[in-house]
Amino acid sequence: MLLEIKQLTIEFHDHLVPETVVKNVTMSMEEGEIVGIVGESGSGKSMTALSVAGLLPRKDMKKKGEIWFEGQELLSLPRKELRLLQGDEIGMIFQEPMTALNPTMKIGKQVEESLYLHRDLSRTERRELALSWLEKVELNDSERVYESYPHELSGGMRQRVMIAAAMVAGPKLLIADEPTTALDVTVQAQIIQLLKKINEKNNTAILFISHDLSLVKDLCDRVYVMKDGEVVEHGKSEDVFYHPMEDYTKQLIAAIPVIDLEQD
């Protein structure tokens, strides 16, 4: 078992009445598995993912339950030790590739960041590894990209850079928080293909968060459906997609637009 979330509850305490955004969520992931979390906005799917990444702000927030990652309980881990895992064992890519890259830093430096922090490599070794990952995420002309600034790249290219930056230290778990939402459909498909390839080649487990059930079906082995902070259904993604048990899942599936070519 790579990741095990047990009875995770997250409460916000910034208002008079505490607000529960994640309720008793339990889920697990094997090594090399692709697991999806689907749900609408505000269903708590991103909160769950962020708490695994150790990115939830500490104040105004109560977290109960346990998150086990490779024999370590993340919620009670001090920040110093958490930092050793972040970027090294756990990588993450964000929804907005436009803002997730530092505008004043060259792409190469940003891809190398986690190597700089976690590996004892020389400058040229870091550069070579970064360049090889820029090639692996199918960025042609990797030398030029390495020397570029983010504003010189398109959205799809930036998301590829983000993936390279998250993968360069060889994490066992990659958290992808709606990585394709901000991209157009053709680029979306390419990114999904890329994630699949990375999973096969490196045996990296991927926690894929999305509101789009059709994407999740294509990519994920198993899927958790979340609503109002709770897991309402989970199972193999094909089972969930073709034989949904819950009304909410059925609604989600019905919400996928179908292009009817026989119109008119």
Added chain:
Amino acid sequence: MKKYKNFNFIMGVILTGLVVLIAIIGCFYTPYDPDAMDAVAKNSGISMDHWMGCDNFGRDIFSRIMEGIRNTFLISLFTVAIGTIVGVLIGAVTGYFGGWLDEILMRINDALFAFPSVLLALVVISLLGTGMFRVTLALGIAFIPSFARIVRSEIKKQVTQDYVESAKLMGAGNFRIIFVHILPNILPVLLSSIMIGFNNAVLAEAGLSYLGIGVQPPDASLGRMLSEAQSFLFSMPWYALFPGTVIVIMVLGFALMAEGITQAQMK
């Protein structure tokens, strides 16, 4: 880079460069000893021997301006350096971490901010005493609050950006996030406030020396010369005219550079 094609910036660099050049030459060569008095040349006007005339002690004004620029420039430079370094540290810590530390430091900052910086410098000088080093220190302390405030608000803006989150997620420490990841992003704003701060420092030094608590005689500074020239404004107007013009050129140069940087940011 774009900003070098900027007319304001280029003019600013030329004017400032000219003034700095004169100051540098002044370190090695002045036509006369700036402190040497000459009873014969006393109160003499512009001539081939004395390009800018002589003051009431017969000291060559051009030589004294060369020395004065150097003193004024150094005081302003270190004033801004103290203000920037301490201001950036305080602003970064308060802006990044927030919380009670932010509250305490910012309230102290507000209290300092409530006094005009020259007045604040006056207080510090009356505690420390006069002299170039102490004047610099006093002005530097007076300049900290404005820098701290600017840096704090800029850092606060950046902290919520995704790239900061993503740096955290890679396991970067707070120190590295502030100084390696965020600071370059606020550099344009910081740079133009440094330029404006430098101008204010030049004027503040001139003001303090004019009041007689800055650079002490016989050392020359631009403000000191202006204050000495005041009594002879009608009998020998060139005495006040030349140091005053140099101050204007210096301030104009830095103002144009700041303007240029701001314009480059807007593009």
